[in-house]
Amino acid sequence: MITIPYLTAVSTYFSYGLLFAFGQLRDFFRRFLDWWLTSNLQGYAPICLGHEDFYIRRLYHRIQDCFERPISSAPDAWFDVVERYSNDNNKTLKRTTKTSRCLNLGSYNYLGFGSFDEYCTPRVIESLKKFSASTCSSRVDAGTTSVHAELEECVTRFVGKPAAVVFGMGYATNSAIIPVLIGKGGLILSDSLNHSSIVNGARGSGATIRVFQHNTPSHLERVLREQIAEGQPRTHRPWKKIIVVVEGIYSMEGEICHLPEVVAICKKYKAYVYLDEAHSIGAIGKTGKGICELLGVDTADVDVMMGTFTKSFGSCGGYIAGSKELIQYLKHQCPAHLYATSIPTPSAQQIISAIKVILGEDGSNRGAQKLARIRENSNFFRAELQKMGFEVLGDNDSPVMPIMLYNPAKIPSFSRECLREKVAVVVVGFPATPLLLARARICISASHSREDLIRALEVISKVGDLSGIKYFPAEPKKIEHTNNDIKLD
Amino acid sequence: MASNLVEMFNAALNWVTMILDAPSARAVVFGVPIQGHFLVEGVLGVVIVILLSLKSYTPPKRPLTEQEIDELCDDWVPEPLIPPITEDMKHEPPVLESAAGPHTTVNGKDVVNFASANFLGLIGHEKLLESCTSALEKYGVGSCGPRGFYGTIDVHLDCETRISKFLGTPDSILYSYGLSTMFSTIPCFCKKGDIIVADEGVHWGIQNGLQLSRSTIVYFKHNDMESLRSTLEKIMTKNKRSKNLRRYIVAEAVYQNSGQIAPLDEIVKLKEKYRFRVILDESNSFGVLGRSGRGLAEHHGVPIEKIDVVTAAMGHALATEGGFCTGNVRIIDYQRLSSSGYVFSASLPPYLASAAITAIDVIDQNPDMLVKLKQNIALLWKGLSNIKGMSLTSNPESPIVFLKLENSRGSAKEDLLLLEEMADRALKEDSLLVVSSKRSFLDKCRLPLGIKLYVSAGHSESDLLKASESLKRLASELLFKS
Numbered sequence: 001m002i003t004i005p006y007l008t009a010v011s012t013y014f015s016y017g018l019l020f021a022f023g024q025l026r027d028f029f030r031r032f033l034d035w036w037l038t039s040n041l042q043g044y045a046p047i048c049l050g051h052e053d054f055y056i057r058r059l060y061h062r063i064q065d066c067f068e069r070p071i072s073s074a075p076d077a078w079f080d081v082v083e084r085y086s087n088d089n090n091k092t093l094k095r096t097t098k099t100s101r102c103l104n105l106g107s108y109n110y111l112g113f114g115s116f117d118e119y120c121t122p123r124v125i126e127s128l129k130k131f132s133a134s135t136c137s138s139r140v141d142a143g144t145t146s147v148h149a150e151l152e153e154c155v156t157r158f159v160g161k162p163a164a165v166v167f168g169m170g171y172a173t174n175s176a177i178i179p180v181l182i183g184k185g186g187l188i189l190s191d192s193l194n195h196s197s198i199v200n201g202a203r204g205s206g207a208t209i210r211v212f213q214h215n216t217p218s219h220l221e222r223v224l225r226e227q228i229a230e231g232q233p234r235t236h237r238p239w240k241k242i243i244v245v246v247e248g249i250y251s252m253e254g255e256i257c258h259l260p261e262v263v264a265i266c267k268k269y270k271a272y273v274y275l276d277e278a279h280s281i282g283a284i285g286k287t288g289k290g291i292c293e294l295l296g297v298d299t300a301d302v303d304v305m306m307g308t309f310t311k312s313f314g315s316c317g318g319y320i321a322g323s324k325e326l327i328q329y330l331k332h333q334c335p336a337h338l339y340a341t342s343i344p345t346p347s348a349q350q351i352i353s354a355i356k357v358i359l360g361e362d363g364s365n366r367g368a369q370k371l372a373r374i375r376e377n378s379n380f381f382r383a384e385l386q387k388m389g390f391e392v393l394g395d396n397d398s399p400v401m402p403i404m405l406y407n408p409a410k411i412p413s414f415s416r417e418c419l420r421e422k423v424a425v426v427v428v429g430f431p432a433t434p435l436l437l438a439r440a441r442i443c444i445s446a447s448h449s450r451e452d453l454i455r456a457l458e459v460i461s462k463v464g465d466l467s468g469i470k471y472f473p474a475e476p477k478k479i480e481h482t483n484n485d486i487k488l489d
Numbered sequence: 490m491a492s493n494l495v496e497m498f499n500a501a502l503n504w505v506t507m508i509l510d511a512p513s514a515r516a517v518v519f520g521v522p523i524q525g526h527f528l529v530e531g532v533l534g535v536v537i538v539i540l541l542s543l544k545s546y547t548p549p550k551r552p553l554t555e556q557e558i559d560e561l562c563d564d565w566v567p568e569p570l571i572p573p574i575t576e577d578m579k580h581e582p583p584v585l586e587s588a589a590g591p592h593t594t595v596n597g598k599d600v601v602n603f604a605s606a607n608f609l610g611l612i613g614h615e616k617l618l619e620s621c622t623s624a625l626e627k628y629g630v631g632s633c634g635p636r637g638f639y640g641t642i643d644v645h646l647d648c649e650t651r652i653s654k655f656l657g658t659p660d661s662i663l664y665s666y667g668l669s670t671m672f673s674t675i676p677c678f679c680k681k682g683d684i685i686v687a688d689e690g691v692h693w694g695i696q697n698g699l700q701l702s703r704s705t706i707v708y709f710k711h712n713d714m715e716s717l718r719s720t721l722e723k724i725m726t727k728n729k730r731s732k733n734l735r736r737y738i739v740a741e742a743v744y745q746n747s748g749q750i751a752p753l754d755e756i757v758k759l760k761e762k763y764r765f766r767v768i769l770d771e772s773n774s775f776g777v778l779g780r781s782g783r784g785l786a787e788h789h790g791v792p793i794e795k796i797d798v799v800t801a802a803m804g805h806a807l808a809t810e811g812g813f814c815t816g817n818v819r820i821i822d823y824q825r826l827s828s829s830g831y832v833f834s835a836s837l838p839p840y841l842a843s844a845a846i847t848a849i850d851v852i853d854q855n856p857d858m859l860v861k862l863k864q865n866i867a868l869l870w871k872g873l874s875n876i877k878g879m880s881l882t883s884n885p886e887s888p889i890v891f892l893k894l895e896n897s898r899g900s901a902k903e904d905l906l907l908l909e910e911m912a913d914r915a916l917k918e919d920s921l922l923v924v925s926s927k928r929s930f931l932d933k934c935r936l937p938l939g940i941k942l943y944v945s946a947g948h949s950e951s952d953l954l955k956a957s958e959s960l961k962r963l964a965s966e967l968l969f970k971s
Contacts, residue, residue: 056826068825070641075633082643095646107633107640108835115629124630125622132588132612133621133844134810135605137943141924142593142604145585168810169666171834175697176668179931181570196833204697228565229558241567270567303570310835314631316665329571332578335693338927339745340668341804346621347838350630426638432832 004406004436005471012406012436019408023058055430059408064090066415066427072099074115075107077447081424102419103452105442106426110283110399111370112447113314113354119362120314120353124346131345139331143342151348152319154355159281159307160289160299161321163328167336168343170278170308171197173318176336177306178243178274179205180329185240187227189220189271191257193250198276202245208233214253217261220244224269242271248280248291252433252441254394254401256284259291263301272303282312283399288358288371294397309347313354317343374399374446377453381444384457389474390464393439402428402439403460403469410467411438417463423456577906583916588613591947593922600920601952603942608777608888609858610947611808611848620847624840632836636825640836648842652813655849656783657793661815662824665837667802670812671770672698673830674800677823678768679704679737686720686765687739688712690746690936693929695739695770711936712749717756721763736765742774742785746926746936748883748891750778753789757796766797776806777888782852782859806852809844811837862888862946865953869944872957878968879939879960892960893939894968901928904938911940911963919959 004012070082080099086092107114127147137143148166155164167173178201182188186207190198192214202209210227213219224242231238244266246257259275266273277290285293290307292299299305305321320330331337358367378399385392391404405411408429415427429438444453464470553561587594589605590612611617624644634640645663652661664670675698679685683704687695690711699706707724710716717738724736738760740751753769760767771784779787784801786793793799798820802812814824824831852858863886870885873892883891898904908925915921926938942956 053823056823060826067637068641069639070643070646071639072643074627074629075639076629079639081639095643104639106638109633113629114631114633116626117629121625121629125625128621128625128840129618130587131585132590132808133617133841134612134804134808135585135589136607136612136804136808137589137605140582140927142583142585142589142602142922144582145589149584169669169834171830172666172669175672180929196829200701200829204700225558225562229553229561238565239567241570269562270565272567272570308835310631310633314629314633316631316835316838325574326571328574328578332580333929333931335697335929335931336668338929339693340666341802341810344810344838344841346625346840347630424639 008406008471009436012408015408016435019059023054026058027054061090063412063415065093066412069424070095075104075109076115077104077109077112077445077449077452078102079104079107079424081419100419100422102422102424103456104424104445105456106424107445108279108311108443109314109445109447110279110312110374110443111288111314111354111358112445113312113350113357114445115314115447117314117353117357119357119364119366120350123353124350127349128346133346134344135342137341138339139337139342145345147345147348147352148342151343151352154352155319155321158289158355158359159305159319159321160292161305161323163324163326164319164321165327165330165334165337166317166319166343166348168317168341170310170316170318172336172340173306173308173320174198174201174276175204176201176334176340177304177320177330178202178245180334181205181272181274181304182207182241182243185232185237187239187242188245189223189227189242190245191215191247191250193253194245194247195251195276195278198245198247214250215255215258217258217265220262221265221269224265224271228269242269243274244271245274245276248275248277249284249398249400251279251400252402252428252439254398254441256280256291256294256395256398259295259297259302263297267301273301274304275302275306277305277307278318279311279400281307282354282358283374284397286371288312288367309351313351315347315350315354317347317351370446374444377446377448378444380450381442381453381457385460386472387475388457388461388464389470389472390460391469391471399444400441401444402441404471405438405440405467405469406436408438410469411440413467414440414463414469417466418459421459421463423459425460577902577909580909583922591945591949591952595916595922598920600916600922601948601955602922603944603948603956604922604924605945606773606805606889606943607808607945607947608773608806608862608943609808609852610945611806611851614808614848614851616851617808617844617847620843621840624843628839630840631838634836635834636831636836642836642839642842644839644842644846645836648846649813651846651849653815655853656799656815658799658815658817660818660821661813662821662828662831663837663842664812664814664830665834666830667772667804667810667812668694669830669834670800670802670814671695672701673828674798674814674824675699675739675768676702677828678798678820679735683735683737684724685737685739686717686724688741688744688751690744690749690934691739691741691770692745692934693932695741696933699739711747712744712751714752714755714759718759721759721765725763736763737768738765739768739770741770741772742778743772743884743887743889745773745889746934747893748887748889748941750774750788750884750887751785753785753791753796757791760795767795768798768800769796770800772800772802772805772812773887773889775801775803776848776852777859777862778886780859781856782806803841803845807845807848809841809848811841811845858946862944865946865948866890866944868950869942869953869956872953873960876961876964878964882937882939888944890942890944891939892942893937896968897937901938907967908938908940911967914963914967915959919955919963921956921959923956923960 073080083098084093135143174197184206281290308318309315393402593602632640649661671694679702681703689708709720776782800814879892912925924941
């Protein structure tokens with residue numbers, strides 16, 4: 001739980017209040033100026049009501065240059081950020097041809113597969129020449145190639161379940177699978193900070209949704225007991241089935257889910273567990289097999305395991321792994337399998353090659369090296385940031401670390417100053433996070449070297465002093481010899 | 490002391506007698522003299538007030554004890570996660586061993602492929618492969634981030650500009666998956682309380698978007714302009730408040746489920762009369778219809794500004810993946826922050842975006858591909874026009890040729906099994922790959938089922954002839970058995 005210092009909360013509220021007031025004032029004057037230049041709607045209702053895009057026009061546009069920064073190279077440890085300029089006070093941004101080489105602390109490139117890789121890329125190009133960029137067809141028509149069959153077999157081996165099915169997009173996987181598994185008369189218990197794709201899938205299914213406190217198994221148990229005893233709303237009939245949806249690593253907090261307790265509770269109350277491993281597959285665990293390996297949970301206890309390939313495997317798409325019957329049923333009924341174009345064959349080949357590297361089947365130990373490096377990098381970085389006095393969230397071993405900013409003015413200041421020093425960070429504000437809890441999110445990659453991290457720490461410390469975000473007292477500097485060796489397990 | 494008490498008692502007695510005997514307290518009711526009726530009425534009034542102020546009887550609330558909750562939890566038996574597997578669920582699709590062009594390899598045999606929506610034959614085109622290879626070497630495979638967080642690569646921006654230039658619209662936005670385009674765009678602009686009039690044959694992506702938007706949805710009969718007109722009329726006259734609500738018509742240019750083409754000129758006339766906005770899905774018509782492939786608007790001669798929102802999936806004529814949406818600047822800008830499939834999902838892999846740019850360049854420079862496609866469609870139509878038991882329901886100009894079953898076997902399930910058998914036998918016996926209708930239980934569309942063929946500009950005359958003969962033979966064998 002994040003507890004805000006009182007003074008910070010007051011100043012954050014004040015800042016938002018000021019921005020809101022200014023925004024309303026400008027809107028008020030704008031209404032006069034636009035009175036004679038209203039676009040001729042001629043009887044149509046306006047497509048965006050005034051207050052819906054108030055946030056976009058008055059708050060977001062001021063700091064628009066911190067988001068959607070285009071890059072012109074692969075998202076590796078160092079990349080080229082395209083410089084942009086604006087002639088009309090940040091409302092529209094125009095690209096220039098100049099780029100600046102920056103350290104990448106924002107892309108989801110956990111194992112370093114995001115750029116040219118000596119094992120994967122030649123095989124991907126080969127499969128591109130053989131199968132072409134897309135199959136133009138859904139999986140059940142003519143979209144299943146031998147590469148897709150091999151991919152599903154690789155995923156089952158990697159994840160540790162009897163069968164798997166692969167889709168072309170992680171977001172669509174959640175939105176299309178949850179309505180197939182549960183419908184009206186069922187209950188979905190979802191963590192309060194679950195991703196928007198899960199929320200959309202749950203809403204689309206028609207089941208009743210109840211939220212439990214983030215990562216608190218005791219609250220989950222209380223809600224489960226209450227709900228089973230009460231039954232369906234108004235009729236009090238017993239629920240048809242109950243599914244509990246949790247994520248492996250929560251992307252905005254960096255926290256790892258308390259999976260053993262959740263699985264124990266679900267076994268006791270006969271609910272089904274749906275685990276979304278979008279960020280944790282390939283990034284945590286001794287051999288990269290995700291949260292089940294890290295926390296010692298048997299994969300047979302989790303009924304449905306879902307994950308995406310965008311983060312650790314450097315490709316696109318999502319998968320669902322479960323028992324053979326579950327996968328057969330999903331292949332027969334899931335709309336994303338029946339109607340949507342299948343995952344492009346080169347992307348599928350990239351995933352197969354990446355899995356082979358991680359498991360060591362390519363004949364080298366690059367996979368084990370990458371896993372050890374990302375673990376060591378994350379722990380080192382987090383420890384150093386906390387020593388400097390930043391408020392860093394997240395558990396040990398998780399490669400995602402948010403640094404709290406709180407105040408809306410610090411969002412652009414942190415982002416722009418870091419960019420000036422050639423470090424590219426990601427800042428997140430409302431609506432992805434609650435209004436008061438704006439943060440900067442760092443994603444560590446296995447392709448960051450120790451020098452890169454030390455440079456990043458220097459820059460962040462300097463910018464942190466400038467912006468005033470060192471909310472905790474810094475540890476006094478101890479005179480000790482830093483050890484630069486990388487330890488391998 | 491005692492005398493005081495006696496005095497008080499006497500005074501009270503005097504009062505009582507006075508009340509009872511006072512002249513005003515005497516009344517005669519029904520011939521019976523009553524004395525002191527004020528006292529009686531006063532006492533009755535007090536009794537009434539007391540009764541009215543008493544709370545009605547409620548049995549005391551007793552929350553369930555922990556032990557009772559435990560018992561309920563033990564007794565509860567959930568349904569299994571999935572229904573039992575039946576034989577028809579175990580059906581395996583064909584596995585391709587080469588690119589999904591007009592000819593492909595299945596199980597070592599060469600097969601004619603009518604199941605890929607490769608309308609212009611761009612799969613395997615060397616310009617596309619070249620641009621994909623250079624993009625792969627430069628950018629790697631994935632983009633490793635959503636658009637807002639360093640997932641925007643310059644090829645995405647170039648692709649958006651190229652699409653806008655090709656269609657003549659002010660701005661476009663790229664999505665990373667074809668199916669997610671529609672179900673992210675619609676909830677962006679349609680909220681609870683708005684009115685949407687949609688065709689009953691729209692595909693699942695659109696249906697999901699309509700459901701997520703929580704607006705009021707009214708369906709009209711498939712591609713029937715008279716039904717659309719009467720529905721619009723009913724909505725506008727029935728509800729006076731409709732004037733302040735946002736109103737939309739949702740249609741597809743070429744319907745995935747039936748192959749019919751929407752009459753855009755009539756829709757635009759109706760839209761202008763009743764002041765609705767049009768959201769059009771041009772997945773199967775982009776690059777196919779119109780003299781230069783600019784879609785349904787060019788085909789019907791309607792200026793593109795009249796359509797408010799145009800979306801399309803690129804997994805059809807453009808032989809790549811992903812989707813886009815175009816329209817005026819305000820609409821596109823709004824989606825960049827509020828469309829969930831754009832903000833919360835990783836961006837399109839850069840090699841697919843560069844393939845899209847190359848594909849559009851190829852279409853621009855070679856308009857004869859479109860002519861060849863039109864010729865192929867006409868040939869196939871001629872060949873399939875008189876099959877007994879199945880009839881062509883798609884539009885003669887649509888690249889999706891749809892043969893529906895004339896007599897249903899009773900239930901949708903049996904029809905699906907019959908069509909699946911037909912497609913399987915076409916593959917095994919005649920080396921012909923066609924699509925049999927598939928329906929998920931989540932799909933609300935109730936249009937007739939049948940066999941679909943996707944015609945490509947790369948098919949030769951012999952391929953088309955083979956298809957017609959094979960389907961004729963199979964239809965007569967399977968549909969007229971005992």
